[in-house]
Structures are given as structure tokens and as C-alpha cells.
Amino acid sequence: MADIIIVLIVVVLLGLALKGSVKHFKGEGACCGGGGGSISVDIPQKTLDHPILGKKTVKISGMHCEHCVKAVTEAINKIDGAAAKVDISRNEAVVSYDRELDDEILRRTVRDAGYRVVNIH
Numbered sequence: 111m112a113d114i115i116i117v118l119i120v121v122v123l124l125g126l127a128l129k130g131s132v133k134h135f136k137g138e139g140a141c142c143g144g145g146g147g148s149i150s151v152d153i154p155q156k157t158l159d160h161p162i163l164g165k166k167t168v169k170i171s172g173m174h175c176e177h178c179v180k181a182v183t184e185a186i187n188k189i190d191g192a193a194a195k196v197d198i199s200r201n202e203a204v205v206s207y208d209r210e211l212d213d214e215i216l217r218r219t220v221r222d223a224g225y226r227v228v229n230i231h
Contacts (some may be wrong), residue, residue, distance in 0.1 A: 179197075
């Protein structure tokens, strides 16, 4: 009888864990320090001071929700002369720049925010 109770408890716990994981990867639950409940994240758009010289597309792994998008956007936007638009569905950031922008600075910035750059083009 005790074995049946233990099995039922394990099944219930696994069900709850699975439900939480599904919400996490859909970006619907608490994630990445975002707290609980539904996610509403306001990400201000950065305006560059000078004309745009070009754009780089940065493929990123490790983003799961809008809090991840906000973290990456804010990190890249701290770079002088760079402004990011992050798209979680494409796992990428399109970075506009108004001065020379070294790829290694982008890699380090994204890594320091907790994510991994797959490639830059």
C-alpha cells in the first residue's frame, strides 16, 4: 500500500514539473528571474545618435521567454553606437550600429548576459 502512495506522489510531481516546463518554454510562466504569473515586459527602443552604418544579425541560443529578450536587448543596447531588436522566435538579434562594431564585443556582451552566440553575419 505504501508503494502505491509513493508512486502516486511521484507521478503527481512529475506531472507538475512537466506542466511548468511546457509553460517555461512557451514563455508563459515564470522564467529567468522574471517572477511569477504572466509576462509583460516593456523593452524601450534605443535610438542611435548618428546615421546607421550597417546591421549585423546575431544568432543566439539559450533564450526562452520575453525576460530573456529583455536581458539580451538591454545588454546590447549598453554598447555605444549599437541598438538591438531581439526576436525570440528566430533566436536572433538584429543589431544596428552607427560606428564600427567588433564582433567580439557582441559575443562577450551576449555571453555576459547569460546566453551564447551561435554566429554573427
